[in-house]
Amino acid sequence: MNHDELLLDPRTLEDLCRRVEELAASYTPEWRFSRQDPDIGSTLALLFAGQMADNLRRLNRLPEKYHTEFVNLLGLTLRPA
Numbered sequence: 001m002n003h004d005e006l007l008l009d010p011r012t013l014e015d016l017c018r019r020v021e022e023l024a025a026s027y028t029p030e031w032r033f034s035r036q037d038p039d040i041g042s043t044l045a046l047l048f049a050g051q052m053a054d055n056l057r058r059l060n061r062l063p064e065k066y067h068t069e070f071v072n073l074l075g076l077t078l079r080p081a
Contacts, residue, residue, distance in 0.1 A: 007060045013053040020045045 011019075017035060024033040024045070033042050 006063055008062065009056050009059055011053075011056055013049060016049040016052055017046070020049055 021033045024031060031041055033045060035042065035046065038046060
């Protein structure tokens with residue numbers, strides 16, 4: 001099984017930044033989102049994208065955490081080597 005199949009939301013920071021760039025062009029054509037030379041709006045968008053990427057990383061760890069908790073509830077233990 002591929003690791004990406006287990007992710008609840010596979011978006012990365014790069015994906016989020018690209019999406020902000022796309023949306024900025026359609027919603028505010030007079031403003032240009034720039035990662036290389038950020039203005040105040042670009043800086044806020046980059047901060048938001050970074051925080052969102054951190055939240056997605058934590059969200060994607062939930063299935064592993066819940067699986068571990070489920071195994072613990074069943075009382076299963078590892079067998080000695």
